[in-house]
Amino acid sequence: MNEKTDFYLAIDTVASNTWPAESSTSIDNWLLRASRGVTKRANSVLAIGEYPNDPYWLTKIEQSYQELGLPAIFHISDASPEGLDEFLQTKGYAIDTPCLMMTATSRQVSDNANRKMMQKKSSIQMEWAEAADTEWLDAFLMLEQFPEERRGFYSGLFERMPSPKGFLKLKLNDQIIALGTAIVEDEWAGFVNVVIHEGLRGQGLGYVLMHALTEWSLEHGATKQYLQVVTSNISAVTLYEKLGYQARYGYHYRIKYDLQPLVSS
Structure with missing residues (x-):
């Protein structure tokens, strides 16, 4: 392996730790994650x-997901072995959800966000907690427009996330208008659940949110940070680039729904 591949492996592994599945099994280096089909990250093979x-291996992976009533999904990145993406395509796996892994130094993001924050930052209240309380979870489902049926998955996910972790609420007139979660592992901070009220986007709240997440991360020893963002989310990618993030590599999923059960002998 070369230095770039080692970096991709390290970041993919850290990022996977921030989104732990309800259950997982291993096939050598690969991690088979399953969580009732909620989110691809928690229901896919981390093929690095x-x-x-x-x-x-392919037969056994497909059988595993077929028995769970789930499609077989592979997380494919620059840390995946050469030729895997093309091989899965020949086996009927469709490409899905191209994403970017973006990284930055924490100090640069903090400085850039501080310069760009809204002038009326003082009117925004910030609240931190080590766990997602009922108010946080209620707001998260509402802001993301997720159905109530997902509450159990996300409640469990937030509990499984490794510490140190911080759950941030931004409030205006005592109403939650934005949320974010920061998780620190060694020198890296990962930000997930970054969401702003639909009617308040484009008003500079993203800078306030990212500044707060970054400052918390610096206090917990993170000098670098990363984000995973869907490539087509141009507004988010643009915001992160303005803060100093750079796209380090891309990843996507390969998914196959029509799995066939094995015939026992």
């Missing part, structure tokens, strides 16, 4: 590093 030694 070398191919499994088992020559029947």
Whole structure:
């Protein structure tokens, strides 16, 4: 492996730790994640590093997800083995959700956000907690427009996230208008659940939110930070670039729905 591949492996691993699945099993280097089908990140094969030694790895992976009633999904990035993406395509796996892994130094993001923040920042209240309370979770489902049926998954996910972790609320007139979660592992901070009220986007709240998340991360020892963002989310990508983030590599999913159960002998 070369230095770039080592970096991709390290970041993919750290990022995976911030979104732990309800259950997971391993096939050598690869992690098979399952969480009732909610989010691709928590229901896919983290296919990084070398191919499994088992020559029947694809059959066994498909059987595993078929038994759970889930499609087979592979997380494909620059840390995945050469040729995997093309191989899965020949097996009927469709490409899905191209994303970017973006990184920055924490100090640069803090400085850039501080310069760009709204002048009326003082009218915004910030509240931090080590866990997602009922108010936080209620607001998260509302801001993301997720159905109530997902509450159980996200409640469990937030509990499984490793510490140190911080759950941020931005409030205006005692109403939650934005949320974010910061998780620190060694020198890296990862930000997830970054969401702003639909009617207040484009007004500079993103800078306030990112500044607060970054300052918390610096206090907890993170000198670098990363974000995973859907490539088509141009407004988010533009915001992060203005803060000093750079796209380091891309990743996407390969997904197959029509899995066939194995015929037992």
